Amino acid sequence: MAQVTVRQLAEVVGASAERLLTQMKEAGLPHTSAGEAVSDEDKQTLLAYLKRSHGESTEQPKRITLKRKTISTLKTSGSQGKKTVNVEVRKKRTYVKRDPAALEGEAQADDVALETEAEEVAVAPAVEAEAAAPEPVVEEPVVAEVAPEPEFVPEPEPEVVEDPADMDPEILRQRAAARRKKQEEEEAAARKAAMEARKREEEERKRSQAEERTDKVDKAKETIKRPKRLHDAPPAGAADDSSPKRKKHGRLDRAEPLGRGKHRGHNLSLSDLDRAETGYSRRRGGRKKMRATHEEHTRHGFEMPTERKVIEVELPEAISVGDLSQQMAVKASVVIKELMKLGVMATINQILDQDTATLVVEELGHRPRLVSADALEESLEESLAAHTGEGTPEPRAPVVTVMGHVDHGKTSLLDYIRKSHVASGEAGGITQHIGAYHVQTDHGMISFLDTPGHAAFTAMRARGAKSTDIVILVVAADDGVMPQTEEAVQHARAAGVPLIVAINKMDKEGADPDRVKNELSAKEVIPEEWGGDTQFIPVSAHTGEGVDALLEAVLLQSELLELQAPRDVPAQGIVLESRLDKGRGPVASLLVQTGTLRRGDIVLAGLQYGRVRAMLDENGQPIEEAGPSIPVEILGLDGTPDAGDPFAAVESEKRARDIADFRQEKSRDTKLARQQAAKLDNMFESMAAGEKKTLNVVVKADVRGSLEAIQSALLDLGNDEVQVNIVSSGVGGIAETDVNLAITAGAVVFGFNVRADNAARKLIENEGVDLRYYNVIYDLIDDVKSALSGMLAPEMREEILGIAEVRDVFRSPKFGDIAGCMVTEGTVYRSRPIRVLRDNVVVYEGELESLRRFKDDASEVRNGMECGIGVKNYNDVKVGDLIEVYEVKEVARSL
Template identity: 45%
Template sequence: MAKNLKVKIKNTQLAQALQLDKLKKKKAASVKKKVASEPPAPEVKPVKGEEKEKVEEVVSPPEATPAAAPTPAPEKPAEPVRERGRAIIIKKGPPPSKDKPPVAKTPVQRKDRAVAEKSKGTPAPPKTTRRPASFKDFRDVKPQRKSGGPHRGFDSRDRMGLRVGDDDKWRRRRQKGRREGQEDLTIRPSNLTVRLPISVKDLASEMKLKASQLIAKLFLQGIAATINDYLDDETTVQLLGHEFKCEIAIDTSEEERIKITAKTVREEIQETDLELLTFRPPVVTFMGHVDHGKTSLIDAIRKSTLTSGEAGAITQHIGAFKCHSAVGDITILDTPGHEAFSAMRARGASVTDLVVLVIAGDEGIRDQTIEAINQAKEASVPILVAINKSDKPGFNTENIYRELSEQEHLPEARGGTTITVNCSAVSGEGIQNLLEMLSLQSEVLELKANKESRARGSVIESAMHKGLGSMATVLVQNGTLRTGDCLVFDIDWARVKTMHDEQGKSLLEAPPSTPVKVTGISGLPEAGSEFITVASEKEAREISAVRQKEHTHKLHQKGRRGIEGLLEKKAEVEKKILHVMLRADVQGSLEALKQSLEKIHSDKAEVNIVSSEVGQISESDVELAGASGAVIMGFHTKVESHAEGLINQKKVTVKLHDIIYHAIDEVKSLMRDLLDKLPEENETGEAEVKAVFKSSHLGLIAGCQITDGLIKRSHHARLVRDGEVIWKGMFASLKRGKEDVKEVSKGVECGILLQNFSDIKEGDLIQAYEITYLEQEL
């Protein structure tokens, strides 16, 4: 209806315009006729646009009248004639008198006329005339465009109804084409200094480019990046600059500030004046295969009972102790021997001065023993071999010597340099000799440190204490750590609130080679990370914040795949995924469990670790597991009392373990349960069709003879014809005579009715089989 109304309005406007056009032509014709009948008028210049201000006006000479007589009023001027923007103004005066000669006609300008009228005191404003309407005066009834947009006037296309809606789009396309054709006058820098990591968006802004240009260049380099991804590789950033003729320099001032110092602990000690250095106790790490008696040997040295507190009688945490012996103080680190705790053993080897390699004399060198030898070799730490279990009947030192020689550690007893000590943790035999050898080795190494310098050291273990919060076991390697000091760890910071030794005794300061438990940490520092003392808490917070930001960027970049990774992901076969949440008592155990689960490789299933944290299993953990469908694996931890009811409500699976290889086996079992069972057909019997009978109630019945095995009504059936299986299904009925039977054995004739199948012929074979479902292997 609106469309029809619009058409009617347009038609009305066109009719009015045509009528006005006729009137205009009629008036113009009458004016021309009138002018033609009169004497020729003086020449008048045409006036255009801005020249209308200077309009020439022709004035005829006045008639001879007395001076006092009033001037006759001028007649109404004739209508002007318009021709395409030009106007001719004609002023008609009284006819010339025959008695007097004509006066010369001079043009009078409007300005002169205004001055003359003003002098006479008789104002005579010019009378404005209404010009006839034109087609250009009409506007479309549509609402006009808002200011700022392209102006569209009423033209011939509107009069003829030829305007379409795409005109404006076409006009915009032309304007866009003109803009694209214009030369880019942006001035791009030829030299640039940036700080890594930097996002693609920020780098494009610095280089005065579009982000899409950088993304295209990165794609050609095999890097799939988005506008918000960060670039942290110096070579990649400089190559991008080279592509656009811009030399990019990397600003490393911030990295140097947050690094605090580029020197290692040993380099710092070596550069210290000899007068400031004092002797410190040796740090000794006991390493070896699982169940070879490492912790029992430490118990014998410390005269303690550490082994009684370990689940499964195996060490699953790294321990740090200060031992006071007859030959002096010794700091002992006890490492787990299980293969899952490889990272713990590596940390122990990296912070130690001596490695005591414990080998069971009745078993010899095993896998973890070889791994411990290699880790000590990588850390350039001397090895002292303790051949344990000398009280057992199968103790054989010659076998140990031979295996050590194969590992390039020739014993002193065979002319080599490796010290070996025969001992027994049970009887105490050789313990004193072992301590004397450790003291002798430490004197040879000349272990020194500067007590007066700022404290530096390493994190041995970290855990979440229920009353004290984040707690870390640290080993001071240089300087003295005091209560109230501000520390910076990897991405965490701390103001030391309390310090305790392994027996829970409170300490105010910790000199070099002292293991202590520290509280007041902002988070849980990773085991193996270093710490250093800084001047103030403000500095510690700032450095920690910058490191935390960089750590987040690294995690983001680690999860991002390149072009090859995207293609591999597309080509991956769909796997079954087991979602797992890990909770452990300490950071080291959590790390060991996580690494062990990540090592489970399978083409059919994989483990997705939703979250891994230290502490007890809380209500929020149960909520997250219920939402993600994950299984909660707890290692050496418990479920909070108020979270137990929520576990049943959310139907969440929680598995608690104290021994790490039991937890790993549990995860493997859960992964196998996700896989579809494989059906296996076991043939139980076979029958040959001798004849086919029709029954009005049952249909076709096959008269058969059992040629092999046993056929039961509950078995599955298949029909074989000419060596091909043409049907599979179930038995509907088995008959002997007129009686229904449950099973038929070999050599017996029977009637067989197949379920929903009647195409049976003589000579067909009917086979019976059972289906068993087998569990897949990973």
């Protein structure tokens, strides 16, 4: 290449001459001006310096790896049709550049070996091996004494180490031929394997067909060998097949089952069997009825029906065509034809309403009987009401629910009353589910229900208010009325339950009971001393101050209510809580409201039923029976009922099973209809506002109440862009099936007071599923809220960095219009987007092409300095315009 000057080289590489001179100076070249010539050696020196400065190696590669992949297809046919098999052949060859000194030594050794030829020398084959296609080894004579071969460490995969440029062309041709031969052999092997596979499939298909034919023959033989139901006297004409004419034509005598050879009994056909059993023959294309007398027919006891049988058909509110036909003992096609006459096109699985089914039954001559869909439920309610009316009412203990805000001392107050330490055992001192206790005081027995105070447990507090007689509202004297305090008042009013206010933490310095009374008076809870009907009792759960007065107030209120319930009837009540125990199975906490529950009773609780195998009190001690107002735990249900479901003791297991199955089917139908409606709603919402981002979760909790609270809290999170989708939820430990479901749905697994078993833990470690344990609901909700916030799209905000005012415009033949500007605000950056404003109206948006201070390029120009600005692709800049420089920032959003 001819010599060029520094300026010409700068134009070729697209850089300025000053920058190129600076780099050449750093590379050690003597060039100082743009007009000096640059030789090829100077270019190589500059190139080597630039490579070193960028971290690239200047040495020539010592190894070159060539890869080749060929793909061919083979078509095969099998039992399932034609298949196409892809055959892929991969080859790789690595060439290693050898040391020139070693090559020169080998050449000298070859010359010495050819000249002397006096003694035998050791011949070492060339290092040659190829994983994909083995090639012929070329032996290369080397004299070990004169020039030993240089030490060489072979590669992990055997490869050829000769330089292709130094090899004989004949050897290269031989190796190419060997590679082609190897490829052809591999393709032939693949074709052979495919043909063998196809042959095996064909043999398997033939074998299966042969087995099917054998099974059919065996079944036919068994059918023929069945005893014949013949009459005592053979009918006339039965011996027609044994005529000499038929024997003359070589027909088999099938009337002789004891024949030998070709006339053996197992050669009988199905037509002979039909003829023997029914008196019909299938020969010669038609049926020839054999003569039989009336006495022979009546010998089998057959009599023609004299009148039509009318069936009473039970018709619920919805019934399928198949079920309706079964009740009327007719084929489904008869019912479908009758529906077509009525103008209704239906299939066998079509659901008919009660009116349509009534018309069909009447048209077919039967008598319909309308049945309510809730007949089982109605009969259960009638029987329970009858039992309750038969019992003798007796006084019972009051059921008291303790409600209030978080950390106001509800459990601590009960702790003092029960002389136990329940609060210390709760996670973080926060009650997570309903606790039920009954205590024997000096004034009588009282049953207490302790409800959670967190906002997520609203449903649990509502259940507590509905299943109670008196509500104790605990309010901290140093904290006053809080949101959950107001909510407890509303629940008590909605349930129509009297209220007693316990002003707790009176032992603290900042206690102010008058503040509590004033704030509750604003909520229409008026103390008795102020003319109201609500008792306010100052107490201290720490010192026990006022606890006796509180219990007296509770018993006084219960006497006013005159609480009574029968004991000599089957038990009824409400499910307070349920959980799945690993060793004992489903465990349900029940509150008996009427009657007596005994061990061995059949209990129907919501969608579950079972026999009471064991019954425990709140301390875990076994008991035999529990009367009204007594909370108990029972074992023996077939599942975990929902908290708040009513329970009842029924007379038989069959009735309990029928009602439970009916409720489960109804629940499934309702859930399916809700899901379909939700899908339609989601479809229209997504069409209108775009698809939402969803966080899939699998939730497992220790008890049913906590699970409901967690589900409600998670579903309340989210907005128009993100939402939580609960893929699965349940009570009990985390099993392998839960992890598999989370893997399929890409969900996060949450365990609330439960743990994963060994199989689930191994699967979680292998698949990398996100599993998190919690024992306080605050932490779970906060983590989910953070995850949803991370899924929100960031908000884009513009920030104005600087404004430059155009003072003059210069014409440049190279860059076009250049605006002479003064920076009036902020800093003007060259790499940021800009807007051109004229009379405060945006006339152009783009970017800067150049930014200079005097003759030098500048990356930024600060406030109060002059500069020259060239706007890219815009030549209409005028004096007085403003050039606004801005940037767009992403700001993280949160729920």
